Amino acid sequence: MYPAAVIFDFDGVIVDTEPIHYQAFQTILEPQGMGYSWQEYIDKYMGFDDRDAFREAFQTAGKEVSQDVLQLLINRKAAIFEEVVKQGVTPYPGVIELIQELADQGIPLAISSGALRSDIMPILEQLKIKDFFTHIVTADDVPQSKPDPASYIGARDKLLYSYPDQLDSSSVIYAIEDTPAGIQSAKGAGLKVIAVSNSYPASKLQQANSIVQSLTQLSGGNWI
Structure with a gap:
């Protein structure tokens, strides 16, 4: 039925697409010393949208993030994701x-x-x-x-x-x-x-x- x-x-x-999302996040966060492992992504970040995932990463690092910076990060991550997806999924x-x-x-x-x-x-x-x-x-x-x-x-x-x-x-x-x-x-x-x-x-x-x-x-x- x-x-x-x-x-x-x-x-x-x-x-x-979760591995693609993970790598895009790490490309942005690792240079700022806020990268995390794949297991951490599964346990903590998977299920969040980009907005809340970045907020959580900054909060975990004890840092603040403004709404303007947050939007820039989201846009950059989306561009990275889009380039990988063009190769096929x-x-x-x-x-x-x-x-x-x-x-x-x-x-x-x-x-x-x-x-x-x-x-x-x-x-x-x-x-x-x-x-x-x-x-x-x-x-x-x-x-x-x-x-x-x-x-x-x-x-x-x-x-x-x-x-x-x-x-x-x-x-x-x-x-x-x-x-x-x-x-x-x-x-x-x-x-x-x-x-x-x-x-x-x-x-x-x-x-x-x-x-x-x-x-x-x-x-x-x-x-x-």
Whole structure:
């Protein structure tokens, strides 16, 4: 049985761009003596949008950062990320097929991501899946990053508005997530959550309604 609608996270669910984000952050932070390990990124920073990730790095270093400097850092990091992405990215196994399958079933789709719109759109276009998503909510659209539920609330409400004949407040809407912060965010928006263990082991994703190792496991309507 399929859900009424599905909201996808982006990084760690559709594509594995986290290593690219990590290297872009380090390119900027290491010269300032604020670099950190990959494990620290996973444990502390993954799930933050760029704004909160930089804030956290400065706070950890005991330094202040103005809003103007913060925006410059975000812009520089986005430029580094964009250059790497131009070389091509690979989607996770089964995700393109799943998106196509859901679209063929007439199921409304959206994205809720902590990444910038400028990070996401070129990849969606590169993978030729942009048009499957009615709404894309990014870090540009909300004041707080996950685990705050604002991003998922925004995506959910946009779907409810766009599909009044298919969806209402009682509809079972699922989020697909890969991080504990993302799961908390989706749950805060009243969504069911399927976690895929791309970024964290299943033991870290127990707040989800169900956990899969690969999105290929959801093909054929194996949701509810």
